[in-house]
Amino acid sequence: MQSWLVPTILVVSSLAFARNGGRLVRLILLGKNDFTLQGLGDRINDVLVYVLGQLKLLREPGAGILHMAFFYGFLLIQVGLLEFILAGVYKPNGEPFTYAMILGVPAKSTLMLIYWASQELAIWGVGLACAIAIFRRWFLRGILPRLKKRSLDAELIIAFIAVLMISLGGHQAAEMAAGHGTFGVAENGWTQGRPLTAIVAGLYTTAAAETWSPVFWWIHFITIMVFLNYLPFSKHLHLLGAAPNFFFRPRDMGRSLPKIDFEVEEEFGVGRVEQFRASDLLDSFACAECNRCTVVCPANSTGKPLDPAKIVHDMKDNLYANEVNLVAWAQAGRDGAPEVIKPLIAADGSGSVHVDELWSCTTCGACMEECPVGIRHVPKILEMRRHLTMMEGEHPEELGAVFRGLENNANPWGMGANMRFDWAEGLDIPTVETNPDYEYLYYVGCAGSFDDRAKKTTLAMVKLLRHAQINFAVLGKAESCNGETARRLGQEYLFVELAGTLLETFKTYGVKKVITTCPHCLNTFNNDYPDLEGYQPMEIHHHIDFVENLVRTGALTLNDSDAGTVTYHDSCYLARYNGITESPRTLLTQLGANVVEMERNKDRGFCCGAGGGRMWMEEHLGTRVNQDRTKEAQATGAATVAVGCPFCMTMIGDGTRELGVADELEVVDLAEMVADRLP
Incomplete structure (x- = not known):
């Protein structure tokens, strides 16, 4: 019966998995396709370092080492999966199939010894990891912040893995006790690199081993097939999503935002889930639900509604809720806007994401820094802010004055643009006009020009530059805001206007090297400006770096x-x-x-x-x-x-x-x- 039943189950299960996997791919591709092979070497390196190397996970050593045991054990066991399945249906000369048969090596060769030792190490290592994981989730929940919220899905996954390890280990021990193939008899297990399997094999009688070997085989095989088709609906989907997520993620790593073509696009930002980039939607399917992002989020830890993990899950849930209409819309040629069953954003709680979540974000990037699968939470939040600000005209009331200040006076304080250089009164500060042969432009910024406390830093920096005899100049009244605040608040059009004005000023005065005392300005020059029209490469220095070098x-x-x-x-x-x-x-x-x-x-x-x-x-x-x-x-x-x-x-x-x-x-x-x- 096994000769036809096993292939039948295998084919049916594989087809079901392919169907479910195809559905996920179709959902991901509903987004704006931004997948590219540009920077192929860096993309491959990301997969090697962060997926195979598990680098991010080790930022939390305890959980990281535990996950590595699962991950590397899983990889080792996959090496033996084909042999395991074939051994159940293919028995040349009455003996179970082994890799030794196709490799043409003796059954007890050094190669096979290493192979079996690795299999035993993986089985027992993963089994121990399951026990530790259950202990952590059941007994340390009150101590470990990430585990405070119970996850039945996570516990079911651990149960699946435990059953797989017990059934595989039990099967191998039974085969050893029965003396089948290269398994040998129990006492020889010690010389085959499998001492623990030998100990378990010693607990079987020959008759019991003959009975339990096929039982464990079927349990393991069926569990694999069920687990395979549970994956697309579980937190363990990150097994399949992590590698492509690291490979296809945008090279800005979440430090910047996609450029908007205001002359072509009719809708700005993301107000519906299909308006996200495909890489953003892939993020939502790669999430491991580890909650590392939530634990480090300053908004969440101070009682605000933002939960970075929830944002990612809400995207996925919204995609599922609107799946039928979105797929039909895509198949019809993506004309117009699709009919939405559940809105993505709403202030009354009817949407997947509440506006208060979006405005609580400080864009600190801690969530992205901690995420072990490379999810970029911040750009998603800012894309939804773009929609609220530019399409709906919705934003916290106090931001109205900020936007007016930026529009009218090129600074968020709203102070007169003619006051920008007042901090330098009576100090004979060199400007790009009085010192046209300057080497470094000291970009003072809005805070350094208008905030009384920040002006002290500005004056200290001038003192240091003069003392070190640096040939520098400032823009003076020609300086304007670089637009960072507008961009992070979702007012992209205003950002583009401000940035365009400043870039034109930089071009006029031949700016090549810039020093700034503001990290926000530094990031804008480094990571936002290169995508803009009129940008010319510049050498950007933060003042601490610059002074330390001096x-x-x-x-x-x-x-x-x-x-x-x-x-x-x-x-x-x-x-x-x-x-x-x-x-x-x-x-x-x-x-x-x-x-x-x-x-x-x-x-x-x-x-x-x-x-x-x-x-x-x-x-x-x-x-x-x-x-x-x-x-x-x-x-x-x-x-x-x-x-x-x-x-x-x-x-x-x-x-x-x-x-x-x-x-x-x-x-x-x-x-x-x-x-x-x-x-």
Whole structure:
């Protein structure tokens, strides 16, 4: 019976899997097709490093090692899967099929010894991992933040894997006890690299082994077929989705946003699920439901409605809810807008995503940094903000003044554009007009020009540049906002206008090298501008990097005064978006500071709460993000919090005053610390 039943089950199961898999591919391709092979080498490298190498998972060592046991054990067991299935139906000369037969090697050769040892290692390793996983989920749920919400799907997956390991191990032990093929007798198992299998085999009588061997074989085979067809509907779909997700993800890695062609496109942003890019929809099917993104989200941890994992799942659920209409629309040629059964975004709760979730995001990127399968949460949120802002005219009330300030005066403060250079009054600061042969443009930015606290950093930076005899200039009244705030708030049209104006100014004055004291400006120049019309390559420096290099090379010399005990707050747009984490700490060491780290630091730092335009919004929901970060800084025992961002300066400075610790915890920019220690 096995000779026809096994192939029949195999074919039916495979066809069902192909049908379900084809459905998922069809759903993903409903999005705007952005899949490309450009940068093929980098794409292959991502798969090797992050999928085969499991690099992201090891950021959480305990769970990471556990997952590696599952993953590598799974790969090893797949090596033996073909042999296992064929052994059940194909018995040449009355003996079960083995790889040794087609490899032409002795059954007890070194090659087969290594093979069987790897199979035993995988079976017992994965079995142990199942036991640990169950223990973590049942007994450590109250301790481990990611596991607080029980997942029956996850527990069912572990049960499937446990049954697979028990049935496979039981089958191999029974075969050994029965003396079939290369399995040998139990006592010989020790010389075949399978001591644990030999121990289990010793528990069988010959008659019991003959009975249980086919029973375990069928249990294992049927479980494989059922598991295979459960995958497309479970959290374990990431087994199939992770590799293509890393391979096809946009090369900006979520640091920027897709460009909008306002002359061609009629709808801006994403208001319906099919308006996402195909790579965004692939993200939703790659999610492992590990909740790492949720745990590190500053909005979520301060009681706001945003849950990055939920956003991704809501996209997928909305896709399923509208599947019939969307597929029919695509088959009809994608004309017009499809009829939607369930809206994607709604303020009344009728949609998949609530608007409060979208406006809670600080765009800090912590979710993307932690995600083990490369999901880009932030661009999805900003695409939906684009729709709300430009198509619906819906945004928090306080942003109206911000947009008007940007439109009328090219700064979010709304202060007169003619006041932009007032900070330099009486200081004889070189401008691009008075010093046309400058080497570096110091782009002061809106904060450095209009915010009283940030102006101190601006003046400190000018002092350092002059002391180091750097040939620099500023734009003065010709400077304007680069549009970062507008873009993160979803007002893309305004961003393009502001960016176009500034790029034209840069072209007029031949800007080639730029220094900026704002990480948001740095990221905009580095990651947003290259896609824009009129962009010319520029060398962009953040001021901390630049100053650290001046000190290291001797262009700046410092006195021997003690900087005291200092903790450094990593700006999200500096550390995560642009990878600058070491130069600030090196600079503090050069200052003679005793550096103490906050619990969350470098690319795992906690947001100040200002990013994504939150600088300009009130916090009506939950608690204040800046206060959480200020408490963390205070807990270090440091007397000073060093920063490298004007927004971080404002937020943490506000935090010290709100918590009543301003007298004991000073917030200062690193440039100011260096300027105060010049001879």
